[in-house]
Amino acid sequence: MKLVLSVEALSPSLTGIGRYTWELAQRLPEHAHLRDVQFYRGGRWVDEPASLLQAAVPKAAAAKVKPSFRFKQPRWLREWRTSAACRGRVFHGPNFFLPACAEAGVATVHDLSVFKYPETHPLERIKHFEREFTNSMARAAHLVTDSEATRLEVMNFLAWPADKITAVPLGVSSQFAPASEDALVTCLAKYGLTFKRYALCVSTLEPRKKIANLLQAYERLPRQVREQYPLVLVGGAGWLSEALHQKIDRLAAQGWLRYLGFVPEADLPALYAGAQAFVYPSIYEGFGLPVLEAMASGVPVVASMFTSLPEVTQGAALLVDPDDIDALTQGIHKSICDEPWRETAFKAGLAIAHSYTWSRCVDRTVDVYKKVMR
Incomplete structure (x- = not known):
């Protein structure tokens, strides 16, 4: 099974969604049921997701690096190649949205706070959801939530059938443990x-x-x-x-x-x-x-x-x-x-x-991919 994972949430300062995306990005390529995992961000393919966790190079330092010449493809050709590369793959958007090139896929909806508590979000974020969320939901074949509470909330809010939404609890790294x-x-x-x-x-x-x-x-x-x-x-x-x-x-x-x-x-x-x-x-x-x-x-x-x-x-x-x-x-x-x-x-x-592991989270996420492929 082939997969494209969106890594928009990865940045040097990881939020909870960023950490979730990072765990998927590390573990999915090693999963027995996946034979080809690619990473996607902002219209481009990403070879090494770890590079997105590094702080940006200061402009002065970047200016000293001589860029190699690269032919700039026409926009229509870039979009066609991106769309073609997505076909035959499961596309997973772990941060609410599916990019335009994904005709169908899996989206993780972490919560509905932007709709339930819009007054607690910046205006730009609300407008982004207004533009993109409905479109992504229309193309999603299946939704993932982090908890059963959120699953029931999303099911009622979006009027989706129960068998199209799966609760997959997150995990916790073994680095978090008691210490002397x-x-x-x-x-x-x-x-x-x-x-x-x-x-x-x-x-x-x-x-x-x-x-x-x-x-x-x-x-x-x-x-x-x-x-x-x-x-x-x-x-x-x-x-x-x-x-x-x-x-x-x-x-x-x-x-x-x-x-x-x-x-x-x-x-x-x-x-x-x-x-x-x-x-x-x-x-x-x-x-x-x-x-x-x-x-x-x-x-x-x-x-x-x-x-x-x-x-x-x-x-x-x-x-x-x-x-x-x-x-x-x-x-x-x-x-x-x-x-x-x-x-x-x-x-x-x-x-x-100890009952929450990232390995279990990944296994259950892959089960959702299988369901979508079937």
Whole structure:
């Protein structure tokens, strides 16, 4: 079976969808049922997806490299060759959309937040979905979602038949695992952190993640707890977050909040494993990969009680309404200070996280490809 995988989501700073795409790009070429996997991005073929994870070369440095002469094909010829190369293959768009050259294929719909919570997205993203999403859905032969909760939501929203949508849970890398203080001290020192002396949240700063609520809840913790266990935020600056960044700056000046922004992928496992607790108050998630990574790292989790998160955590996390600030505060305090509960959450989280593997995700994704080919 031949496959084309779109790698539009790959960039030096991987989001959750980027990480999903990267795992597929690494593993699909090695799968026993695939004999030819090609990668596609922005109208061009990509030989090495790993190159998309590298930072762009500065213009000054790029100017010193003498480009080799290459005949520029007419647009109609490029489009015809691209379309011809796609025929006879399954085309998978792992980031919502199918490119124009794909007459049919598989699309992964991670969530419907842009339709359910348009006020939490930038205008450009909303317009992009308005232009492209309906067209992609019209050409998709099958849809993949990250969770059963999202599958049911997509089925109802799009009025698609149940047998045309498959829930394929994501996986978690073996790099996310409990670790000793000695193993983490060097990495944590880079960020001025102490082993098991901070709470962690890994999330893009966008409105539906409810980071403002997290800050409000953390501010209500006893002063001694905040000082002993500062809150560490990791993730991109996001959008519609100007007021939130101002609040972060103000609270960081008090000494109990640290905003690290994006950190290298290689450092994330250490930041997870070194945390005392992990908090993820997002109001809406298609899966919630950071929660799974925290559980795999042996870290007690407080998460939102909505959408896919109860399904993913399977009873191992403390679930709260992120709009209930008192409940969120109590949950955070419990995750940091209640040792009997922490031990229970540690064991349950590890057991559940071990059931999510990228190999299983890939196998089930290939099963969808087979179904489409038949």
